Amino acid sequence: MPKKNKEQLKMNNLTKGDLNKIFWRNTLGLQLGWNYPRMQGLGYAYTVMPALKRLYKNKKDKMKQALKLEMEFFNTTPQMSHLIVGADIALQDELGMNDDNEKAIAGLKTGLMGPFAGVGDTVFVAIYNAIIYSITAYLCMSGQALGLLIPVIGCAVITWIRWKFFNIGLSQGKKLAFAFSDKMNLLTEGASVLGLTVVGGMIPALINYKIDLTYKVGKVTMSVQGMLDKIMPALVPLAIALFSYWILGKKHMNSTRLIFVLIGLGMILGNLQPICNWIGSLF
Known part of the structure; x- marks a missing residue:
């Protein structure tokens, strides 16, 4: 792991093992228990549980307060959620759980999940699926076995991006909301235009009736x-x-x-x- 990442992963109370557990839980388990009242709320609580157990092991009141907060409504593009999760646990590792920090974390989650969903759905769902699986289909239709590796390579790249997002969240903490808030609308609009352009250009290429x-x-x-x-x-x-x-x-x-x-x-x-x-x- 690069030295920069090692520095970012240094926390006050959380260990490297805790952070690795949180990352993989977020990657594989955010959608677990998805439901209409809270959507990803239950999966989010499952994701950050290693941090809560470490930080509030002998503090039942703080654990209840944190767990109630983390089980609130949450819904965003899974690939973008790593930024929010990283910032969330960084705040709790630095400041613990109190009324002020609870409001800050709640504001962070509700303030970023909507804009992140707009960007993430465009980039990681619409554009990614259209490009990756179209290339895969073309290669497979032409008899090239390499086409089967394209989704695997794409998955590896997305996992690496998720890890980078997680580290950004950890290093930025409470600065994350302010750093992205003024640029999110412009980024969302640009990603939407790019997605529409790509999908529109692929219509005559893929539908040749x-x-x-x-x-x-x-x-x-x-x-x-x-x-x-x-x-x-x-x-x-x-x-x-x-x-x-x-x-x-x-x-x-x-x-x-x-x-x-x-x-x-x-x-x-x-x-x-x-x-x-x-x-x-x-x-």
């Missing part, structure tokens, strides 16, 4: 796909993407059901020419 439908006007044969391309290239892929986005907002619809809807739609569109020919023969 073309309408193989022709009709005759006198002696001239007209191609429906050719006419659509003149109106707007990749109009059909865009329509399919917008349709998917629209139908996901409907009640009882989820991504699994959407897959079956798209399969049925593909079967219909794939046989559009024979269907049209059959309908034409009836008249």
Whole structure:
């Protein structure tokens, strides 16, 4: 481990073993016990429990106060939560648990989890999934086994980023909220624009359906796909993407059901020419 990280991990009461436990609990267990009233609150309390046991081992009142605080409502992108967890335990390691520190930690959690979710969902969910798994799909479809390693490499990189975030939280402590608060809106907006650009650019690359439908006007044969391309290239892929986005907002619809809807739609569109020919023969 680099010397800088060693310095960051020096705490007043918490040991390196405690910090390692907290990091891996945060990485693997934040979503445990997810529920609608508190969302990640139970998993967050599980994450910081090694710190609470170390700091308030013989202080039952302080332990109850800290545990009640850590089980409050919490919800953010898991990859970004390491910053908040690190700052939280750094504050408790430095100042202990009292009314003022409780308010500071509560303000830190509630003040950062929303903006961090906006940035994290865009970067670590939308952009990351779109890029990593698209590259994986392309390589696998071309018969390259290397494609199977791309998600593994991506996971390793994300784990390293999580560790860096955790160290930033530990080293900054109460400064974290002030350091990020004035820049978070700009960062969220920039990440959102980047995410929309990436996803929008990948629509025509990943959805390559073309309408193989022709009709005759006198002696001239007209191609429906050719006419659509003149109106707007990749109009059909865009329509399919917008349709998917629209139908996901409907009640009882989820991504699994959407897959079956798209399969049925593909079967219909794939046989559009024979269907049209059959309908034409009836008249």
